[in-house]
Amino acid sequence: MDDDVLLRMRGIVKEFPGVRALDGVDLDVTAGRVHCLLGQNGAGKSTLIKVLAGAHAPDTGTLSWQGEEVRFSSPSSAIHRGIATIYQELDLVPGLSVADNLYLGHENASAGFVRRAAQGEAAQEVLKKLGHPEIPVSREVGRLSAAQQQIVSLARALARDARLIVMDEPSAVLAHDEVANLFRVIRDLVAEGVAVVYISHRLEEIRQIGDEVTVLKDGRTLASGLPAAGTPTQQLVSLMTGRPVEYLFPSRPRRTGSAKALLDVENLSLEGKFESVSLSVAPGEIVGIAGLVGAGRSEVLETIYGARRRTSGAVTMGGRALPAGSVRAAVRAGMGLAPEERKSQALLLGEPIVRNVSLASLPRMTKVVPGWLDRRREKATAQEATGELEVRPGDVTRTVRTLSGGNQQKVVLARWLLGDTRLLLLDEPTRGVDVGARSEIYAVIRRLADQGMGVLLVSSEVPEVLGLADRVLVMREGRVVHTAPAGELDEHRVLDLVMEGIVG
Amino acid sequence: MSVEQSAAPTVTTGGPTVLARMRGTEIRNLGLVAVLAVLVVIGAITSENFLTGDNLENILVSSSVIGVVTVGATFVIIGGGIDLSVGAIVALASVWATTLATQSYGPGMMVLCAILVGAGAGLVNGLLISYGRMVPFIVTLAMLVSARGLAARLADNRTQIVTQQPIKDLATTDVLGIPLLVLLLAAVAAVGWVLLNRTTFGRRVFAIGGNAEAARLAGIDVRRNTALLYVLSGTCCGIAAIMLLARTTTGSSTHGNLYELDAIAAVIIGGTLLSGGRGTLIGSVLGVLVFTTITNIFILNNLATETQNIAKGLIIVAAVLLQRRANRES
Numbered sequence A: 001m002d003d004d005v006l007l008r009m010r011g012i013v014k015e016f017p018g019v020r021a022l023d024g025v026d027l028d029v030t031a032g033r034v035h036c037l038l039g040q041n042g043a044g045k046s047t048l049i050k051v052l053a054g055a056h057a058p059d060t061g062t063l064s065w066q067g068e069e070v071r072f073s074s075p076s077s078a079i080h081r082g083i084a085t086i087y088q089e090l091d092l093v094p095g096l097s098v099a100d101n102l103y104l105g106h107e108n109a110s111a112g113f114v115r116r117a118a119q120g121e122a123a124q125e126v127l128k129k130l131g132h133p134e135i136p137v138s139r140e141v142g143r144l145s146a147a148q149q150q151i152v153s154l155a156r157a158l159a160r161d162a163r164l165i166v167m168d169e170p171s172a173v174l175a176h177d178e179v180a181n182l183f184r185v186i187r188d189l190v191a192e193g194v195a196v197v198y199i200s201h202r203l204e205e206i207r208q209i210g211d212e213v214t215v216l217k218d219g220r221t222l223a224s225g226l227p228a229a230g231t232p233t234q235q236l237v238s239l240m241t242g243r244p245v246e247y248l249f250p251s252r253p254r255r256t257g258s259a260k261a262l263l264d265v266e267n268l269s270l271e272g273k274f275e276s277v278s279l280s281v282a283p284g285e286i287v288g289i290a291g292l293v294g295a296g297r298s299e300v301l302e303t304i305y306g307a308r309r310r311t312s313g314a315v316t317m318g319g320r321a322l323p324a325g326s327v328r329a330a331v332r333a334g335m336g337l338a339p340e341e342r343k344s345q346a347l348l349l350g351e352p353i354v355r356n357v358s359l360a361s362l363p364r365m366t367k368v369v370p371g372w373l374d375r376r377r378e379k380a381t382a383q384e385a386t387g388e389l390e391v392r393p394g395d396v397t398r399t400v401r402t403l404s405g406g407n408q409q410k411v412v413l414a415r416w417l418l419g420d421t422r423l424l425l426l427d428e429p430t431r432g433v434d435v436g437a438r439s440e441i442y443a444v445i446r447r448l449a450d451q452g453m454g455v456l457l458v459s460s461e462v463p464e465v466l467g468l469a470d471r472v473l474v475m476r477e478g479r480v481v482h483t484a485p486a487g488e489l490d491e492h493r494v495l496d497l498v499m500e501g502i503v504g
Numbered sequence B: 001m002s003v004e005q006s007a008a009p010t011v012t013t014g015g016p017t018v019l020a021r022m023r024g025t026e027i028r029n030l031g032l033v034a035v036l037a038v039l040v041v042i043g044a045i046t047s048e049n050f051l052t053g054d055n056l057e058n059i060l061v062s063s064s065v066i067g068v069v070t071v072g073a074t075f076v077i078i079g080g081g082i083d084l085s086v087g088a089i090v091a092l093a094s095v096w097a098t099t100l101a102t103q104s105y106g107p108g109m110m111v112l113c114a115i116l117v118g119a120g121a122g123l124v125n126g127l128l129i130s131y132g133r134m135v136p137f138i139v140t141l142a143m144l145v146s147a148r149g150l151a152a153r154l155a156d157n158r159t160q161i162v163t164q165q166p167i168k169d170l171a172t173t174d175v176l177g178i179p180l181l182v183l184l185l186a187a188v189a190a191v192g193w194v195l196l197n198r199t200t201f202g203r204r205v206f207a208i209g210g211n212a213e214a215a216r217l218a219g220i221d222v223r224r225n226t227a228l229l230y231v232l233s234g235t236c237c238g239i240a241a242i243m244l245l246a247r248t249t250t251g252s253s254t255h256g257n258l259y260e261l262d263a264i265a266a267v268i269i270g271g272t273l274l275s276g277g278r279g280t281l282i283g284s285v286l287g288v289l290v291f292t293t294i295t296n297i298f299i300l301n302n303l304a305t306e307t308q309n310i311a312k313g314l315i316i317v318a319a320v321l322l323q324r325r326a327n328r329e330s
Helices: A045-052 A075-081 A098-102 A116-129 A146-159 A176-191 A203-209 A233-241 A297-304 A327-332 A353-365 A375-388 A405-417 A435-450 A462-468 A491-500 B002-007 B015-021 B024-046 B053-078 B086-096 B100-104 B107-130 B136-154 B165-169 B180-198 B200-210 B212-217 B222-248 B259-269 B281-300 B305-329
Strands: A005-016 A019-030 A034-038 A060-065 A068-070 A083-086 A164-168 A195-199 A212-217 A220-227 A263-270 A274-281 A286-290 A312-317 A335-338 A423-427 A454-458 A471-476 A479-485
Touching: A005 A045, A019 A034, A019 A045, A019 A195, A034 A045, A034 A203, A034 A233, A045 A083, A045 A164, A045 A195, A075 A083, A083 A146, A098 A116, A098 A146, A116 A146, A146 A176, A176 A195, A176 A203, A203 A233, A212 A233, A220 A233, A233 A435, A263 A297, A274 A286, A274 A297, A274 A454, A274 A471, A274 A479, A286 A297, A286 A435, A286 A462, A297 A335, A297 A423, A297 A454, A327 A335, A335 A405, A353 A375, A353 A405, A353 B200, A375 A405, A405 A435, A423 A435, A435 A454, A435 A462, A462 A491, A471 A491, A479 A491, B024 B281, B053 B086, B053 B180, B053 B200, B053 B222, B053 B259, B053 B281, B086 B107, B086 B136, B086 B222, B086 B259, B100 B107, B107 B136, B107 B165, B107 B222, B165 B222, B180 B200, B180 B222, B180 B281, B200 B212, B200 B222, B212 B222, B259 B281, B259 B305, B281 B305
Parallel strands: A019 A220, A034 A195, A034 A212, A083 A164, A164 A195, A286 A454, A286 A471, A335 A423, A423 A454
Antiparallel strands: A005 A019, A005 A060, A060 A068, A212 A220, A263 A274, A263 A312, A471 A479
């Protein structure tokens, strides 16, 4: 048994100024098994894999590789030993071909000249082994889909003869069927004796692919060696959060009659993305859009908001027709967007909370002359809005970068509470938000709706749409294939619809 | 244990409460003040003429023209852009304001002309960058080349003499014992500071430089504000051109040579991120002072310009290295 332990970490401690990110972590990874790491954001998962990958040197603690104590001085020394890490943000070079990426850093070359033909063949071989011979090895990586890039990352790990592959939330960018394919690839690798460390927020995935589970909390190992399939959800969640909660969806209020629509979208189309989408949202109503990644959900949201210029159709907000492609008109009409990529599309990470919250309502924060900032009012209103949403910490001068995913999302929501926002467009509102904070976000969204806000919600997690929305639109390949009250749908039905498009 | 050691205050002046309240940028500016102090000590030791009133005044006056340009450059860089054309715009404005025709309308018209030419060239930059969706580097590089070309044609490759006495007087007038040019820099810097730190425009500049997509999705008119940045930079160049006319009593297409590099270097030394979104005007002005003081020390010690340039280059590298450390710690 003990001989199979490929990697053994003991008492790993890693400190950053002001934070003890890892506080004595133990981890054993066995060849031929999938070891899942569970933990909330900030539990230390990312730091742990960076230690593993040689990107961070631990302050104390030991690392042994195949029974021999090692110190990784740099990522390349870890790669050299056979540890490959696939980060959330894929570290491929978009301007280089697939083959060039696979052999980046260990090119098959003589006298500085790359043996292109040999390398291309070898790359083809690796991709075939992964079950993806259709990916052209000469194509630029930047022109591949997210799923294909994920496969290329894996292929690169194989091309380096990795014995241990670390995957940080690989499914975050993948659609359902692509995840299934990824799992098939992982199983093949494991069967050949490769060890996999798999990190994910999604418990269902861990049950499907994992052999054993290690739970991290506050930089410590809380439990290890738990059987992935056999451990009750309740137990895993309570280990991660310290309290026994499942996702709690707030109850829906009984809707009284048909209120006049707040948002009316008619035959909205964006060439190449979606066609003839019609929908309406009433004040106080949460409308959800379900569908696979690539079905056009986010694009619909962004086009309604004016961030993309529609090719045809009409958007009416509160009785006023909105011009195409104008975010400012949409905001003035009372829309607010919480985009999918919070960090790159919504937040000024290096700025304090208050400046992030006031960003969309600066003209309202002035005194004496237009343009002169009333900083006291700015701070007070931001304080009020973040207080209402229970953003933690409550100090609005804190830099947004230091907040957890859930609190960052609340900062984005708070931004739209300052103005006259009547319709919130939420794209993946709980992506990157840990299990404990999700229920809180759900409660906030429902509370806003109860106060009369209209909400249009997009999520790739079907239970989220079903649990939160009053009405659900199902999209498939750029079209709305079904619309129904959330109560009349269940997860299987929605999955059938998004995958097969079967109606009735 | 190592936490407690590393958390110990690295600067012991001012007491812990003051330090704790300061933001990273303020600490960095304090560092620049310290660098200046060191330079003053070096200057005083190496040359007996350094610590004279005349010389210190000289340093400030030499800083004034490039200082005004740097104020504009700071806005552009915080807003995520770059303006390579500042020197050329200064030259163009100086020439346009000193043509016989312009001068015949009197000093007021010369001032107006320089500012309008500066703002106009900036507007062309801004429109091409924001509405033409071109890269700032390329657009302002094109402006650098063509503005200087236009200046040379306008001047017919000759140096134009300033005949209007009031303009020349700008360089020789003192107010309350302080040279007017220095007061002008102070005024431009003060207006700039207010604009950057106390207005919605300033807030938008930080937002656009920090995350343009987030700013756009928050309903901010990114294009108009970006265009305004270059107009602002151009206007500063116009003001600088007038000050240069006063100092040199000439308008020439060779004025403001390499100002773009001096301005950008001062901004970077001042702690502004070249990638945008973070920076201070005070830092930039301190950056200019550091540069001019070094030049002054070299001149007082009769050292060659070549050596001077080598030293400047080293200082830029050292400043960026120091800042990277400061950023990591904050």
